[in-house]
Amino acid sequence: MDTSFxxxxxEGRGGLGIEFHKIEKRYGARFALRGVSLQIAPGxxxxxxxxxxxxxxxLLKIAALLVRPTSGGVTFPDVGDIGADGAPSAIxxxxxxxxxxxxKARIGLLAHQTLxxxxxxxxxxxxxxxxxxxxxxxxxxxxxxxxxxxxxRRAKDLVRTFSRGMRQRLAIARATLADPALLxxxxxxxxxxxxxxxxxxxxxxxxxxxxxTMLMSTHGTSEAHAVVTRAVRLAGGQIAxxxxxxxxxxxxLAAALAAGHEG
Amino acid sequence: MAHSMATSTLSTREVARAxxxxxxxxxxxxxxxxxxxxALFVAPTERTMxxxxxxxxxHVPSAWTGFVAFLISFIAxxxxxxxxxxxxxxxxxxxxxxGVAFMTVMLVTGPIWAKPVWGIWWTWDARLTSTFVLWxxxxxxxxxxxLIDDPERRGVVSAVFNTFAAFDIPxxxxxxxxxxxxxxxxxxxxxxxxxxxxxxxxxxxxxxxxGVFVLLLRQRYRVEALRHRVAxxxxxAAREEDER
Amino acid sequence: MAPLSQxxxxxxxxxxxxxxxxxxxxxxxxxxxxxxxxPAVALLAKELRTEFRTRELLATTLxxxxxxxxxxxxxFDPTAAETRRFAxxxxxxxxxxxxxxxxxxxxxxxQANDTLAALRLAPIEPVAILAxxxxxxxxxxxxxxxxxxxxxxxxxxxxxxxxxxxxxVVLFLGTLGLATIxxxxxxxxxxxxxxxxxxxxxLLPLMAPALIASAEATVGLFDDSAALSPVWTTFLAAFDVMxxxxxxxxxxxxxxx
Numbered sequence: 177m178d179t180s181f182x183x184x185x186x187e188g189r190g191g192l193g194i195e196f197h198k199i200e201k202r203y204g205a206r207f208a209l210r211g212v213s214l215q216i217a218p219g220x221x222x223x224x225x226x227x228x229x230x231x232x233x234x235l236l237k238i239a240a241l242l243v244r245p246t247s248g249g250v251t252f253p254d255v256g257d258i259g260a261d262g263a264p265s266a267i268x269x270x271x272x273x274x275x276x277x278x279x280k281a282r283i284g285l286l287a288h289q290t291l292x293x294x295x296x297x298x299x300x301x302x303x304x305x306x307x308x309x310x311x312x313x314x315x316x317x318x319x320x321x322x323x324x325x326x327x328x329r330r331a332k333d334l335v336r337t338f339s340r341g342m343r344q345r346l347a348i349a350r351a352t353l354a355d356p357a358l359l360x361x362x363x364x365x366x367x368x369x370x371x372x373x374x375x376x377x378x379x380x381x382x383x384x385x386x387x388x389t390m391l392m393s394t395h396g397t398s399e400a401h402a403v404v405t406r407a408v409r410l411a412g413g414q415i416a417x418x419x420x421x422x423x424x425x426x427x428x429l430a431a432a433l434a435a436g437h438e439g
Numbered sequence: 440m441a442h443s444m445a446t447s448t449l450s451t452r453e454v455a456r457a458x459x460x461x462x463x464x465x466x467x468x469x470x471x472x473x474x475x476x477x478a479l480f481v482a483p484t485e486r487t488m489x490x491x492x493x494x495x496x497x498h499v500p501s502a503w504t505g506f507v508a509f510l511i512s513f514i515a516x517x518x519x520x521x522x523x524x525x526x527x528x529x530x531x532x533x534x535x536x537x538g539v540a541f542m543t544v545m546l547v548t549g550p551i552w553a554k555p556v557w558g559i560w561w562t563w564d565a566r567l568t569s570t571f572v573l574w575x576x577x578x579x580x581x582x583x584x585x586l587i588d589d590p591e592r593r594g595v596v597s598a599v600f601n602t603f604a605a606f607d608i609p610x611x612x613x614x615x616x617x618x619x620x621x622x623x624x625x626x627x628x629x630x631x632x633x634x635x636x637x638x639x640x641x642x643x644x645x646x647x648x649x650g651v652f653v654l655l656l657r658q659r660y661r662v663e664a665l666r667h668r669v670a671x672x673x674x675x676a677a678r679e680e681d682e683r
Numbered sequence: 684m685a686p687l688s689q690x691x692x693x694x695x696x697x698x699x700x701x702x703x704x705x706x707x708x709x710x711x712x713x714x715x716x717x718x719x720x721x722p723a724v725a726l727l728a729k730e731l732r733t734e735f736r737t738r739e740l741l742a743t744t745l746x747x748x749x750x751x752x753x754x755x756x757x758x759f760d761p762t763a764a765e766t767r768r769f770a771x772x773x774x775x776x777x778x779x780x781x782x783x784x785x786x787x788x789x790x791x792x793x794q795a796n797d798t799l800a801a802l803r804l805a806p807i808e809p810v811a812i813l814a815x816x817x818x819x820x821x822x823x824x825x826x827x828x829x830x831x832x833x834x835x836x837x838x839x840x841x842x843x844x845x846x847x848x849x850x851x852v853v854l855f856l857g858t859l860g861l862a863t864i865x866x867x868x869x870x871x872x873x874x875x876x877x878x879x880x881x882x883x884x885x886l887l888p889l890m891a892p893a894l895i896a897s898a899e900a901t902v903g904l905f906d907d908s909a910a911l912s913p914v915w916t917t918f919l920a921a922f923d924v925m926x927x928x929x930x931x932x933x934x935x936x937x938x939x940x
Contacts, residue, residue, distance in 0.1 A: 241804075289797040300729075600885060604888075610925070
């Protein structure tokens with residue numbers, strides 16, 4: 177019963193691959209994405225670059241099954257074995273079913289907004305999400321996530337009282353709480369001080385060692401870039417550059433960084 | 440070459456459609472004329488209410504047609520939620536809008552009929568009141584649609600409201616009917632059995648109004664489809680400009 | 684490869700507790716969990732905790748209904764015997780207005796940090812989110828009503844004690860309907876323009892049957908028979924069951940983005 181997951185973990189070193197097939201997304205008259213196809217293998221760490229409004233956030237939300245693409249679909253090839261009979265094809269968000277739940281349980285998203293309740297304490301936030309993800313011993317789980325984030329002392333304080341950087345740390349702790357096999361990050365370094373960025377880099381490094389697949393949108397330089405194995409640049413809702421799974425991501429990263437400084 | 444061929448087949452289709460449209464319009468107009476004639480001259484005059492009772496031949500069929508329209512709108516909404524093809528959404532809004540129009544006819548002819556017969560414009564009669572609530576529900580549906588900009592969100596959210604409204608209708612009718620029977624009111628004459636000639640004229644009028652409904656629905660649906668087409672063209676134009 | 688033989692409510696998520704890295708064989712921990720009931724309970728606890736921390740909904744509902752009841756008394760003679768026939772209707776009307784205004788933040792509150800997205804990310808049935816909010820709003824409204832009842836009875840000279848049990852039944856059934864429809868449509872109005880105005884507009888016509896039934900059932904309690912009307916009680920229960928079912932079937936579409 178456990179073997180399918182077990183095998184997937186060994187083969188993919190614990191990561192969850194994801195494939196986008198000709199994704200288009202329109203909001204009314206505005207196109208956010210115009211036919212994006214991208215295959216990401218388990219364990220890859222892809223940096224998504226591009227100007228504001230180039231479709232990075234939308235792509236991340238589609239990967240997280242939050243947003244339904246206007247056309248095209250997302251598949252998770254590794255978990256083809258999870259389904260009761262055969263591989264699941266395109267997964268629609270909010271489609272129920274155990275396959276979707278099993279996939280959702282393994283995806284972590286750090287969004288542009290914090291996804292945290294201001295009226296709850298840091299600990300209460302993490303305990304709530306631990307319970308929603310069905311994790312064992314939610315209290316210990318929350319404490320175990322707060323400690324490395326440097327928030328143990330403020331665990332009982334309401335998130336409302338937190339600074340921007342502390343909120344971002346807590347948001348990262350929330351996104352990685354359930355040990356994701358696919359981690360989606362929307363500008364993870366935003367609002368973090370140098371110490372916070374260092375901690376972020378270390379956290380992502382640990383996750384990478386365990387085989388976690390990552391897809392992160394990013395603007396500038398950051399400690400987080402140490403883990404990047406591949407860079408993809410979006411422009412106008414389409415893929416403009418892709419260093420490929422075996423290529424060197426640094427030229428694209430450097431060019432994006434230079435463009436960021438000019439802007 | 441392929442392009443011109445596509446245009447020519449399209450135009451033949453357009454011509455054929457215009458032809459059937461014209462024929463259908465003529466047919467419905469003829470049916471409407473016959474129904475009007477029968478309602479005014481063929482049906483017997485009601486004994487106590489007199490001539491004004493003839494408004495009944497448009498009052499009641501309007502309500503029935505409105506019900507049919509709301510039923511179609513409800514079914515289209517469910518289909519939209521399941522299939523997500525915008526066509527179902529167009530059908531739902533078209534049908535609801537025309538249904539509101541027919542229900543408005545019913546609500547206006549009601550008081551016109553009531554004033555000479557009972558001396559008051561509005562009676563809190565169960566059916567009239569229930570229909571008023573029903574009318575309000577679908578006006579809210581149309582209003583809700585104007586307040587959401589994204590077409591997909593608008594379709595989904597209004598379809599859910601439509602579903603709730605449709606399930607609410609039997610409850611509205613039962614509760615108001617039961618409330619009114621507990622609190623005696625001037626009972627409006629649903630005078631038991633209807634003269635067979637009256638019934639036949641009534642059904643004829645209903646058929647004519649259903650014809651009008653179908654014609655309107657076709658046109659209204661086409662308007663919605665054209666709006667969609669215009670939006671598409673604007674998008675592709677903007678896109679070409681972008682790429683240039 | 685064995686087919687998963689779980690019920691709708693159960694799924695197996697396996698989380699590696701392996702901290703050592705890829706070199707050693709991963710330890711796979713299987714956690715059986717419910718995707719409906721347990722998340723709903725956790726979310727209900729969250730709603731209650733947030734509300735009792737701020738007491739926004741409770742306080743505003745109490746003051747609002749109280750004001751409406753006092754203002755009603757200016758429009759007719761509150762001491763007349765006839766009042767017994769009117770007063771329950773006024774109470775329900777005030778509660779309906781209160782509900783249509785106070786339930787509005789149910790979903791707009793989730794927009795502040797896009798926490799609704801966080802809930803939709805989690806491997807839970809979307810209906811659990813709605814169910815938790817309906818249950819929470821039912822609790823708040825009922826609590827407010829129980830606090831209002833003695834004041835209402837004193838203001839309009841009604842004797843509560845002989846009928847309190849039956850009255851609570853009517854209050855529960857009527858408020859359940861209000862909480863269900865109010866919560867669902869606060870999700871609708873949160874996505875539209877003119878949202879504050881929209882919720883009452885959607886709610887009032889939909890709630891008309893429940894208003895009639897609750898008011899009539901309450902009037903019945905305060906007349907000479909003091910009996911619980913079987914028709915109206917059954918009707919209210921049917922109303923609740925019907926709209927809870929419709930919410931179960933169609934509510935999740937409202938949570939999409």
